[in-house]
Amino acid sequence: MSDETGGWFADATPDEPERASAAIRQRSADAPGDWSTRAVDAGFAADETAYYDALHEATLAATRTAVREAERADDQQLMHAVRAMDDCERTANELAERLHEWAGSLFAGAGTGIDGARDVADRDPDGPAEERAVALAERVVELADEAADLRAHIERTAPEVAPNLATLAGPVLAARLIALAGGLESLAKKPAGTIQVLGAEDALFAHLRGRAPSPKHGVIYVHEYVRGTREEDRGSAARALAGKLAIAARGDHYRGEFNPAIERQLEERMATIRARGEADE
């Protein structure tokens, strides 16, 4: 069957549920099409009724498989995924810098960063040097895309592994905290004060040796509650967030159930902290 239509049914037949299910999970298209009409025209289904019956079976199978995969995820898998994502992002950025330097000598107006690499990757190379530069740009783009896919994977699996932590921290920060602690169990055993400075170990040890003030926050800095709070109150915000994150991690590890009350309590506490800033204005 031809691949031209771009629909999920393009290289499957109704008696191949596995292929249809894989196509639904993995394929993509920029724009929707009149798939029922095209499927009938392409001979995939006898008529519209048969098409929708096949689609029902295929979407149920695809979603069942995808749900099962997400449920198999555990904290160890999540740690691998978030570390791989960070490595892909860092490497893509480093290579993009190298590429920018090189492409600048070959092409006029070569941009910077991943976007610059995308521009270079789309060019028609002229001569062996340009061929290498364009090929390198393609690798950079692939790495950046892989990082984006890993991020999407983490966003899907973190709420399965740690529903409370993922709700409070966001899926990626939740995965990062689990990775820094070395697992959900060890995160659940850490006091809130430790969670508050996870990822700021250098600053913490400098402080303990008496060379620096105590760090106010580690990776939780990227959370909107910390970053979006004015500087004087950021320590309070980080402490409040870390406290609820510790409770969330314990809930996830020992009970494994979602508890919406934690988020509500944190929202109230944050409103109080931010009200200080408004009162001062």
Next chain:
Amino acid sequence: MSDLPAGVERRRFDGEKRLATQGPPVYGEPTADGWRAWDARRSKLGAMLETGMDTGLAGGETVLYLGAASGTTVSHVADFAGPTYAIEFAARPARDLLDASAPRDRLFPLLKDARTPETYAHVVEPVDVVIQDVATRGQAAVANANARFLDEGGLLLAAIKARSEDVVADPSAVFERELDTLRETYEILETARLEPFHEDHLGVVARRRA
């Protein structure tokens, strides 16, 4: 009070008149004579109908439902609409969505991210109505990205949750900002707060612009 879509009726359950559709029960809702009560407290679209918003729904439309969660609302939609595509991002509620979809042969569940329509455009056809209830930041941007499934004049029924955008800001300010973003792609026909059924939610009826 505007007309209810065909297939949705106000019927009496335990002496109380409530919205209802005909179909297999999903979430332990009361049933009577093959009809099942549609709980406006658990469904933003139910609340939009209950508060008398003119949703423009007539019944039998093709629907793309974003943020299907466990399938509470989308199961009612599939009861009165035509082919219905249900997008849900999280695996846990999608398990229940599968149970709601199995007995409804024109309800198609998809574990996909509503922020990236290209991951399901190979499955979803252009539809008459997009219904949106996603609790993620950038809700108006999600509606704009999914406008590709609507022809000019196609309907958007959205519930905007203020606390998903900014938990501490004034909900009215959040709604204004989201509506401004929506106007890039849609003409806003009607808005209404969904109290007392849902706190800090704005129901929006809009039409895809040219």
